[in-house]
Amino acid sequence: MIIQINKLTKTYQRHDGAINAVDNLSFEIPKGSFVTITGASGSGKTTLLLMLGGLLRSTSGKMLYNGNEINLHNEEELAKFRSNHVGFVMQSFALVPYLTAVENIMIALNVKNSDKAKNRKRAMELLEWVGLDDRTTHYPKELSAGQQQRVAIARSLANNPDLLLADEPTGNLDPALSEEILTLLSEINKNHNTTIVMVTHSPMAAEYGNVKIQLQNGKIISHN
C-alpha cells in the first residue's frame, strides 16, 4: 500500500458551529492504482485530496506513506514530503505566469537539485514527452488550456513522484481535450507505475480509475 489513512478528520470552525469536511475516514490506496474520488460539491473530496498531498493539516487521524507515518502537523516535513513524493495537477493549471513552459518545470526541479543545465535538460525531456517540445519558451498565456494542463502534468512528473494527485484536471477543458489529458494520466499510471488519485465531478473521467471512491458529507459512501 502506498497510502494508509486511519480515522482522518478535518474540522472547520464556522460562525454557526464546527463542520467535519472529512469525517473519520479510514482506507488504503494500493501502489500503482488509479483512484478516482467523486462526490457532490461540499462532500469533502478536495479536502481529502489536499490532506493526502500534505497541503492541508488534518484535525486528527493518521496517514502512512509506504508504511511510514507522515506528521500531518509539521509544515517543514510536509513540504519535504510534497517535493520528494507527490506531484500535483490542478484544475486551474497552477502555472507561474511570468515563467515559460520550460521554466515552470525547472522551478519544481530546483527544489531538489540546483544544477541549472541538468534541470533544463530534464524539463525539455518532459515537455517533449507531453508533446510540447515546440512550445518550450512560450508563456502560459501563449498556450491553449490543454497545452497549459500538459505543462502542469509535465511539472508534476519532474521529480519522479510515486503519487500524482489531480484536482478536477479536466474541469476547464472541452471533452476532446479532457479525453486527451485523461489518456495522458492513464499512460503515466501504466507506464511509470505512478499511483494517481484524481478528484472529479465527471462520471466519464471517473471511469478511468480502477479504484473508485464516492464521498458524501465527508464520509465514504462507496468504495470499489
Place this chain on the structure above:
Amino acid sequence: MKLTDLTLKELWHRKSQLISGLLAITLGIGVIVGIRTISVVSEKAVAVNLDNLGANILVLPQAASVDNYYSADIDAPTFPESYVEKIVTSTLPGVDNMSPKLTRRVKIGNENVVLTGILPKSEIASKPIWQKGGLLGNHVNASCSPSPGTQPAKYLDEKLQRKGIDTLAESDCFIGSAVAQKLNVKENGTLTIENKTFKVVKVLPETGTVDDDRVFANLHTVQALLGTGEQISAIEIMGCCAAISDGLLGKLRNILPDTRITTIGQIVSTQIETNRLMNKISLVFLIIIIFVGSISIGNYIWANVNERRKEIGILRMIGYHKRHIYFILILKAILMGLVGGIAGFIVGTFAAIWLAPQFAGIQVSPIYTLLLISIAISIVISVVGSIIPAYMAGKIEPFSNMQED
C-alpha cells in the same frame, strides 16, 4: 531556474509596480543625498567665512587674562617667543595659522595707543621649520571639513582670502584708522614711538575692532624698543573648528603647560553650532525618510505579496519551504534597495549640483562616499519594510493557488 532567477523574472514581469516602488525609495534617498551634499559644502563655506573673521585660539601667559591682552598693560605678563617653535615642531593637526604678538600700551604725544609687534611673512619664511606649521598665512582650504577625504571648498571671492603682511621692515609700521585720525598721520608719514621713528607704510581700513587703535610694527623691533627681550604677549592661532572639538586645546596645553589657552568663544561656538545644526537637520531628514521609506516599501511588498498569493501557493505546493519564500521577498527588497540607493545618489547629487549654486550660491561636487551610505541606507529601509510582509507571505497556505479570485 534558481530562486535568484525567479526573483529577477518577477521584478521584470511587474515593471510598472517596480518603477513605482523604486520611485519612492529613489526620491527618499535623493533627498538625503541632496541635503547632505549641500550641507557638507555649506559647512565648509561657513567654516571658511568664519575663518576669515580671524584667530579663534589665544595662547597667553599663565597669569594673564584676555583683558590683559587687549588692554596691553605695561606690566602684562609675557612668555618666550620660542613657544611658537614648540607648537610648530609638534605639527598638531588643526593649527592653520599662527601669529605671535607682543602688545604694550605706549604714549605718542598725548595719545595712548597700543603698540603691537607682529611677524611679517618674510621673517617667517626665513625659518623653514616654521613654514611647515602653516605660518605663512596660506589660503585656508576649509580645513574644518567634517568629512575627511571630501573635496575642499574654495573661496569664490578672492577678497575673502586671508591676507598676511608680506614684509615689515625694521622701521616700518601699519597703523589703525582710529590712531591715524587721532594723531593726524597719513600713509608715508612718520611716527615717533619711544624715540624711534617709524615710516607709516599703510593706514589700515576701519574694522570696528581693537585693531583700529593699534600700531603694528615688526615684532623684533618692538621687543628691542620695549626692552622685553625675546618675549611675546600672546600667540593668536587660527585653529580648525573640528580640531578644536576634537581636543586641540588640550593638546596645546600639553605642549605649553605653563600657558593659558583659551578660545575666542563666539567665533568657535558659532562655527560648532552651525555644523551641529546642519548635522541635526540631515539626521532628522534621515530618520523621517527611513521611517516613511520603510512604510512605503512595506506597503509595496505587502501589495506584491497579496497579488502573488496564488503564485506563492504554487511554490509551496511543489515543495518550496517558508525559508525559500522569505528568501525570494528579501532578495527582492535588497535588489530594490541596491538600485534605489544608486538611483537616489544620482538624483540627489544632480539635484544638489543644479540647485545649490542657484539658491545657496555655492558650488557642489559629488561626494562619492555618500554612494555607499545611500546603498546601505536604502537596503536597510527596503529590508526592514519587507520583514513583516515576508513573514506573512510565509504563512500563505500551499493550497492558496486553488482559491478562486
